[in-house]
Amino acid sequence: MAVASFKLQFSYIKSQSNFRPALSKYCSRSGRIKCAATTPRKSYNITLLPGDGIGPEVISVAKNVLNLAGSLEGIEFSFNEMPVGGAALDLIGVPLPEETLTVAKQSDAVLLGAIGGYKWDKNEKHLKPETGLLQLREGLGVFANLRPATVLPQLVESSTLKKEVAEGVDLMVVRELTGGIYFGKPRGFDTNEKGQEIGYNTEVYSAFEIDRIARVAFEIARKRNGKLCSVDKANVLEASMLWRKIITALASEFPDVELSHMYVDNAAMQLVRNPKQFDTIVTNNIFGDILSDEASMITGSIGMLPSASLGSSGPGLFEPIHGSAPDIAGQDKANPLATMLSAAMLLKYGLGEENAATRIEMAVLDTLDRGFRTGDIHSFGHKLVGCKEIGEEVMKSVDSGAGYTN
Numbered sequence: 001m002a003v004a005s006f007k008l009q010f011s012y013i014k015s016q017s018n019f020r021p022a023l024s025k026y027c028s029r030s031g032r033i034k035c036a037a038t039t040p041r042k043s044y045n046i047t048l049l050p051g052d053g054i055g056p057e058v059i060s061v062a063k064n065v066l067n068l069a070g071s072l073e074g075i076e077f078s079f080n081e082m083p084v085g086g087a088a089l090d091l092i093g094v095p096l097p098e099e100t101l102t103v104a105k106q107s108d109a110v111l112l113g114a115i116g117g118y119k120w121d122k123n124e125k126h127l128k129p130e131t132g133l134l135q136l137r138e139g140l141g142v143f144a145n146l147r148p149a150t151v152l153p154q155l156v157e158s159s160t161l162k163k164e165v166a167e168g169v170d171l172m173v174v175r176e177l178t179g180g181i182y183f184g185k186p187r188g189f190d191t192n193e194k195g196q197e198i199g200y201n202t203e204v205y206s207a208f209e210i211d212r213i214a215r216v217a218f219e220i221a222r223k224r225n226g227k228l229c230s231v232d233k234a235n236v237l238e239a240s241m242l243w244r245k246i247i248t249a250l251a252s253e254f255p256d257v258e259l260s261h262m263y264v265d266n267a268a269m270q271l272v273r274n275p276k277q278f279d280t281i282v283t284n285n286i287f288g289d290i291l292s293d294e295a296s297m298i299t300g301s302i303g304m305l306p307s308a309s310l311g312s313s314g315p316g317l318f319e320p321i322h323g324s325a326p327d328i329a330g331q332d333k334a335n336p337l338a339t340m341l342s343a344a345m346l347l348k349y350g351l352g353e354e355n356a357a358t359r360i361e362m363a364v365l366d367t368l369d370r371g372f373r374t375g376d377i378h379s380f381g382h383k384l385v386g387c388k389e390i391g392e393e394v395m396k397s398v399d400s401g402a403g404y405t406n
């Protein structure tokens with residue numbers, strides 16, 4: 001099949017490009033660039049946070065692809081590589097060094113690999129790599145996490161679901177990222193009245209937090225197929241009752257979007273029963289964490305899924321949804337396509353550089369079309385390659401402009 005026929009598969013990205021004006025940073029940045037008619041080249045500062053496990057492997061490959069796609073569009077990047085997660089713990093003793101956050105905040109966009117690993121699993125909470133990631137998201141103020149899950153025709157056989165169920169799935173999970181139970185207080189360990197040890201957390205959302213994530217989700221749904229499903233647990237949790245109330249009230253501002261509500265347990269079931277019923281899903285931090293991982297399996301591999309985390313100002317954070325995969329780290333087995341597609345989201349959502357983003361998206365499709373597969377998406381009749389080799393193949397596709405028409 002020709003690459004061009006797969007362009008539609010990235011409709012979620014294309015169709016949402018109009019979403020950017022809702023976020024002031026993109027308007028001002030792209031406006032500034034367009035006005036700089038005397039400047040022959042555009043340049044951006046990108047913070048690279050390779051992190052742990054397969055993070056450095058996938059970031060190294062994605063960086064090359066980003067550079068090449070950018071250079072073909074007259075864009076220059078300067079990269080600042082900074083430690084985060086376990087790498088930062090080993091180097092500096094904290095999972096998010098101040099300098100890393102400062103550099104990240106001052107850059108135009110942040111590209112993260114992954115954090116975590118067995119080595120730090122037994123650390124105290126404030127010294128866990130995962131704490132660094134939460135601090136980074138909080139520090140950058142990125143409250144809206146966009147996680148697309150699209151089943152590409154080339155990979156439909158890799159899905160764990162039957163072909164007829166998986167084929168054509170194209171959904172977006174909009175996850176609230178800086179509130180809810182991961183941040184709520186009080187939290188901690190204590191002893192109950194029976195003298196038993198307890199651990200506790202707080203699921204808390206303000207009306208403001210719900211309203212702002214809901215607005216992002218309505219805007220996205222509006223630019224997609226106009227269907228928004230809000231996922232909560234309003235039959236049990238007060239925070240979810242407020243969630244449902246605020247989102248229901250907001251619906252009148254978006255009459256062109258069909259809003260529905262679903263309990264999270266049903267949503268988890270429906271995602272594997274009939275995922276095509278979903279277009280855009282909006283949900284809280286913890287439900288979004290779980291449901292987006294579930295959605296990722298429909299697409300064939302967690303190694304294929306990018307994400308973007310956006311705030312109302314400052315740089316966005318772009319990262320694959322997978323973790324540091326310590327089981328395959330250092331073996332050149334990682335699939336770097338999710339990180340490359342995250343780099344494409346960085347170009348599109350973070351910098352407003354749509355053409356360079358499309359170059360990467362089309363090159364990824366072309367590489368799959370030419371039969372190259374890493375182990376996680378490999379099936380009979382395709383060429384099994386490692387992280388570096390698939391990176392080189394994507395570079396060839398970017399270089400040749402395969403499937404890219406502008």
Ligand SMILES: NC(=O)c1ccc[n+]([C@@H]2O[C@H](COP(=O)([O-])OP(=O)(O)OC[C@H]3O[C@@H](n4cnc5c(N)ncnc54)[C@H](O)[C@@H]3O)[C@@H](O)[C@H]2O)c1
Binds near residue numbers: 116133335
């Ligand atoms: N955003 C992040 O950085 C992030 C997200 C999730 C987990 N983690 C951390 O990562 C570590 C491992 O967590 P986990 O095992 O639950 O999840 P994981 O995503 O790292 O791995 C789950 C499975 O998917 C495979 N996998 C993941 N990414 C892949 C890729 N790009 N190519 C091929 N296979 C891939 C792994 O080999 C593993 O079998 C933990 O320390 C966890 O806290 C970090």
